[in-house]
Amino acid sequence: MRILVTGAAGFIGSTTSEMLLDDGYEVVALDNLSRGRRENVPVRATFVEGDCGDMELIASLGAFDACVHFAARIEPADSMVTPEVFFDNNVGATFRLLRALVENGTSKFVFSSSCAVYGDRVTIPIGEDHPTAPHSPYGLSKLMVEQGLAWFVSQGRIRAASLRYFNAAGGTLAHPERHHPENHLIPLTLAAAAGDRPQISIFGDDYPTVDGTCVRDYIHVSDLARAHVLAIAALDEHPLLTLNLGTGHGYSNRQIVDTVREVTGRDFTVVTTARRPGDPAAAVAANERAQELLGWSLERSDLATIISDAWDAYRVN
Ligand SMILES: NC(=O)c1ccc[n+]([C@@H]2O[C@H](COP(=O)([O-])OP(=O)(O)OC[C@H]3O[C@@H](n4cnc5c(N)ncnc54)[C@H](O)[C@@H]3O)[C@@H](O)[C@H]2O)c1
Structure with missing residues (x-):
């Protein structure tokens, strides 16, 4: 299976690309290197430097079986200052990517969402049915994509999993946790x-x-990566998945x-x-929902x- 991984030069995208390659998938690794590092991209992947919102570029890459979409600006505090950057990069570019993928015949989309969709007035533990009320443009950008994805799914144009990560942590020797700027x-x-x-x-x-x-709820990046690989398969059975990824x-x-x-x-x-x-x-x-529907364990x-x-x-x- 041929998979497009966006944000593959970042922390979670590089770790997941490595796991997909280990499992025998072909990986096309896309990143604009605005935050990630070229050396993070696994050598076995085909690297494409570019923006995930560049529809011509995406169209030129041919058909994929699935896209795992990590590319995003990730700093909630920055989003309070320049929300437009987050709406453009995290929402606008994502829907341009989606259009190009649908036109290319890609049938599955796995999206990096976040517990930031729940906001700051939460009841613990947070289940997927907890009300969403993002308190930052970053969290709102994730919720907007989730809601837009649900429309694409209802029209039968793609199958989609929104994975709401809590705090990604840990690391592997090849892919340490390193952000620019670091605020974790x-x-x-x-x-x-x-x-x-x-x-x-x-x-x-x-x-x-x-x-x-x-x-906070810290989850090892290897366990997160595994959930993405399982989600690609689970979409065969479930056209739309919204799942929390944390430890409890x-x-x-x-x-x-x-x-x-x-x-x-x-x-x-x-x-x-x-x-x-x-x-x-x-x-x-x-x-529990992620464990049950993905057959996932920590x-x-x-x-x-x-x-x-x-x-x-x-x-x-
Ligand atoms: N790290 C966490 O704890 C956490 C928690 C919840 C959700 N997430 C989400 O997971 C995803 C990955 O996070 P991460 O920690 O690996 O971040 P990261 O910054 O290490 O990786 C993001 C990558 O996306 C690339 N990128 C950004 N915009 C792009 C664009 N328009 N086109 C192409 N590439 C682009 C960056 O260069 C970077 O390499 C993000 O979507 C983030 O919002 C992360």
Whole structure:
């Protein structure tokens, strides 16, 4: 099967491309390198440098059995400042991509959605039927694509899975977690442990959580990647899937910092600052639907494994 992976030079796209190749799929890896790195793209994939919204380029690539669409701007805080960039890149480009794919005869689309569609006033654990109320243009961009996809599916033009990730984490030696700019807690904390950053900041310690700091659901990128491979197959049976991808367990920022200290054996400075606007106190997934419909189970998503894999990947790279 021939798969188009957009955003394949990024963290989750590169890991998933690797897994698809291991499973015998042919991968065409597309990325405009606005954030990702060329060296992240697996050497076995065919790399195409370009924009996923470039319909002529997509048309020139020929027919695919499926597209796994990771390409997006991913920084919620930036989206509060320049929402138009997020609507253009994450929504406009996605629907141009979709049009070109449908015209080419591609029948399956797996979309990187986010728990950001639920917003900041949530009931834990968050199931897929929880009301959506994104609090950032980033989260809204994901919801807009989900809703548009449902129309394409209802018209019988494509089969689509919207996978709502909670916090992707961990990493593999070939594909460490590395964003530009980096604003994810685990890589920032590992950088502090390695002495590459002077300190790590925790935003707010007065939330109604176990220790006052925000709680998030961290899922290993390998488990996330596996869910995408399974989703491609599950679309044969289900024309439209909306699934949470998380572990069902939440860890506070302080628990992350403590586990990084334990796993690395290093100490570093932690500074507590004011809350960031729009950060929910907690975000933890109910993941039973994904387990049931994909036949998916978690293999590397206990916190110690996530952090130890991320540390190994950080040091090698
Ligand atoms: N990292 C997380 O915890 C998380 C959580 C929820 C959802 N997501 C979603 O998962 C996807 C992948 O996230 P990631 O952490 O790997 O991010 P990333 O920034 O590492 O990867 C995104 C890639 O997309 C590319 N890209 C962006 N716009 C493009 C365009 N118009 N055309 C072609 N390439 C483009 C970038 O160059 C980058 O390589 C994103 O859609 C993100 O919104 C991530």
